[in-house]
Amino acid sequence: MKIQAKDRKTLLKAALGEINSDLAIINANVVNVFNGEVSKANVFVKDGFIAHVEYDDFADIKADEVIDAQGQYLIPGLIDAHVHIESSMMVPRNFAKAVIPHGTTTVVTDPHEIGNVWGKEGVIYMHNDGDNLPMRQLIDIPSCVPAVPGMENAGAEFFAEEIEELSSLERVIGLAEVMDFLGVINGEDRMMDIIAAAEKKGLYIQGHAPFLSGRALSAYLCGGPRTCHESRETTEAYLKHRSGMYIDMRDSSMCKNVPAIWAAIKNSRYLDQLCLCTDDRESEDILKIGHMNDVVRVAIKNGMNPVDAIRSCTYNTAREIGLKNLGAVAPGYVADMVILPDLNEMKPHMVFFEGQKVAEDGKMTVRIEDRSFDLETRNSVSVKDLTIEDFRIKAPIENGEVECNIMDFGDINSSNTVCSAATLKVKDGYLVLDDPDMMYVAVVNRYPGNDNIAVHVVRGFGTKKGALASTVSHDSHNLTIVYDKPENALVAANELKKVGGGMCAVDEDGTIIHTLALPVGGLLSTKVAEELAEDANQMKQANRALGLTDLENPILRIVTLALPVIPDVKMSDLGLVDVNKKELIPLFK
């Protein structure tokens, strides 16, 4: 896609002062991303583009509307280099309402979650709900649907053909995080073809290369991706940067990578390959802490110069994603701008998108009408009629003990898991758990034509009783339940089937503590941030009631339990997956 004035001749006339501009923002301290200066200027906007920036003649104000910035700073609208809107649990139009007042005017989204549920239709839905908003929601096409083919079944599979087809959507600019880095490094056909299809369509290739270094990192770069938001360690970020990667410095609800990454990059002679992103931010964090403005704030607190930090999520990102006329307060650039009183605090006074004031002092000033989409009314949880039997584990013996391979969380704060040996009891042909640290875990495929149910045992998950269920379960988003008794699992499963997905906590006696309904693809709610945050908070409380007391955000515990790209073992609808070997591990030895 291109960002270009529709009527260039009119823009030129406004630049020359032959006609009035639509808007002049006067007395602004403009942050210049080209030379780093902050200078007093008047900025003229016509038809959504910046026609002229006047640094000398302050009496020259040829505009229909004049806003006096009164010496406040004027910066380009902030750009999120990589975000999954689904992580906010909001639909795109409501996500917009939440982030715009924080100064975010452009997001590079990866609709990967809904892509795994509704396939191409899901991507198209996210694109279309992102249409005609007072912000720019750009789309990178999900590259790895599902994440680990053969080890899990999602609602769709994307190959080069799907990438090519989706690239025709108006706001598609890239191929989203190429997570199957082994597929790239090893030159596997699926990833080679997908990348080639994206490059043919002129898309940039977004990377995802956790912990890669040395020859493996070189191979990944030779494979095409050129960005990474997955650096967690200082050396890791240094090596990637040295190899030529754009480093997307992440501050998500979970991953606080700024300190480690900035420690790596701060000594670099050049900072223009450093960008900022949120990746995954919850509604509550967006509401209370902020969005890209908060990432900038965090960067500044870690020692980054404010102008450098602002450049990182404006002009640098525009270059990273290959878009011209975006990310600067300069003639010919799109008039996405933020007025703010303080560069360190990063609290926007006014936000402008394409020259229109869209937010002021934390509130939207334009109305985003509600919309209806057929997809939002459809129940994506396609599960057969379940019985208690589905959640019991039949043992190879009638009574006694049996040696098992179970999934084991080593640490309550880590989503890393190992496979452990355990001796479990069997009674009347079924496995019985009597260790309070152990729970059953079921992953129920929830897509049409597939009735897979994998049932296993997990230790150290954190809940002590009842059932916790979620259709948010990266990346295939199958119905995932951790439970004490099959009866409770059934209650939770039926509840989520009924409401079309979401999260549900069931107490040990079978009563539902709370349901967070996410009826859009089993991932999103149509509620606005304020309502959703409240709902999510109740869900967190319910998680805690079941025993997940030690986590800041207990909701995140279950959603990565079936993500078979995080070592060593994870569940899928096929069973327990050895992530490194890409093999299934049987429960019974």
Add this chain to the structure above:
Amino acid sequence: MKIQAKDRKTLLKAALGEINSDLAIINANVVNVFNGEVSKANVFVKDGFIAHVEYDDFADIKADEVIDAQGQYLIPGLIDAHVHIESSMMVPRNFAKAVIPHGTTTVVTDPHEIGNVWGKEGVIYMHNDGDNLPMRQLIDIPSCVPAVPGMENAGAEFFAEEIEELSSLERVIGLAEVMDFLGVINGEDRMMDIIAAAEKKGLYIQGHAPFLSGRALSAYLCGGPRTCHESRETTEAYLKHRSGMYIDMRDSSMCKNVPAIWAAIKNSRYLDQLCLCTDDRESEDILKIGHMNDVVRVAIKNGMNPVDAIRSCTYNTAREIGLKNLGAVAPGYVADMVILPDLNEMKPHMVFFEGQKVAEDGKMTVRIEDRSFDLETRNSVSVKDLTIEDFRIKAPIENGEVECNIMDFGDINSSNTVCSAATLKVKDGYLVLDDPDMMYVAVVNRYPGNDNIAVHVVRGFGTKKGALASTVSHDSHNLTIVYDKPENALVAANELKKVGGGMCAVDEDGTIIHTLALPVGGLLSTKVAEELAEDANQMKQANRALGLTDLENPILRIVTLALPVIPDVKMSDLGLVDVNKKELIPLFK
């Protein structure tokens, strides 16, 4: 165009060390354009691309060929951001032989001169002679053919249709210097349509905005162009940089802009919008002084950090022109590299293009075969049979004196000219010059179907006798002659018609002092640099013999006499042009 490995899987295998690389350059001090560091490393090349850069394990040398850099520096191949190959008077294949040993592996060319002579065919010729060379000759499509429509007649006219058609050539990447800045600023259809056509084809828009500032500069930027190599003054460069332009810092045979521009940019917080270019360098300069390596050297001498200077004509330029995988010694990048013992001296020891050693210690190490093109054998000087009468000026009276408007060079060192009033003598119906500082000037249209001859009077040109003629006459390249007597003009004109164009000096007695034959389009010779430089030197001597003694390079005097974009007045085949008003000025008042 894209720069991409043809067989990515093989490249990946080399990156991983599973197969041998073709070449390893070991013990190199690699200049890293991403973080500015200079570090010891081994660099592995496969199929023309860099597979891996190894900074740690120096024992790991899996390659068929190993070159030991012995601690010398390894930098990316140098890129010229803007050059007219025609200014070297060499055909593209011979230009390559001259610049490659200096470390230039990529040039962004504007075949504007030959475009004015042979039209699309000329551009295609330059493109095709640039094929399969041991360097990368990229093409920006000439945007302004002719420079000033209506005020001159060249061999072709380019509109949006021609731009679209030429954009299909393989190595076309941009629209070349948009010189008609008034056309852009005023939103004239021709330039708007040409720019829109280029943008539609995904080309970048190269600018040319001498002395623009304020609202005019803003309008030019709103019009599309985003680069400029025409900054001559410090403030000018500062303002353009602040407005978001890429600044192409020029060091041509004529324009030495580095000191003024670097003074403007050196205080900028960011240097990534600074690039380097030669624009116009003569064969002799290339031979004796150098090419891009010399521009880097000049930048360093002016106080620029060597790594910054190298980055300016490698990675910065690659981003300016929108090409990926170019301009860095990093995995996945094309293996254009230079080994050199000293970063300040910038004298390449070895030059590599796409992984192949192409020059060593100032000499080519690969052979560029000579080629034949039909266009090279055709005489482009299409002029009717001329007579002495064509070069005389018929006056409105028979005898006496007449008031005239003449072209007046104010300063021997400047190509700026004004229109002056002069009282000239008339004898037997013809103008007679008796001021030794005055000469006749004729511009003879040399294209089929046009017999225009404009004859006028020039003062202060510099020659004192004889005739000086040239078919190199920017930008329409009509046959331009400055002469004392019509007889001598006829001798010079007939000589250039015979040899197919070039330059010719005729003494006052009608004898030819020297002819520099440029039979390819009347602009280029098929001689190699060494021979051509000698020939051009003789031409300079001949210029001096006619009186042009005070100029370092007298050849350049005549070539801008008919360039109606340089104020205040210039000649064309239509007469004396008022450059600012775009009007013709009659000789007789």
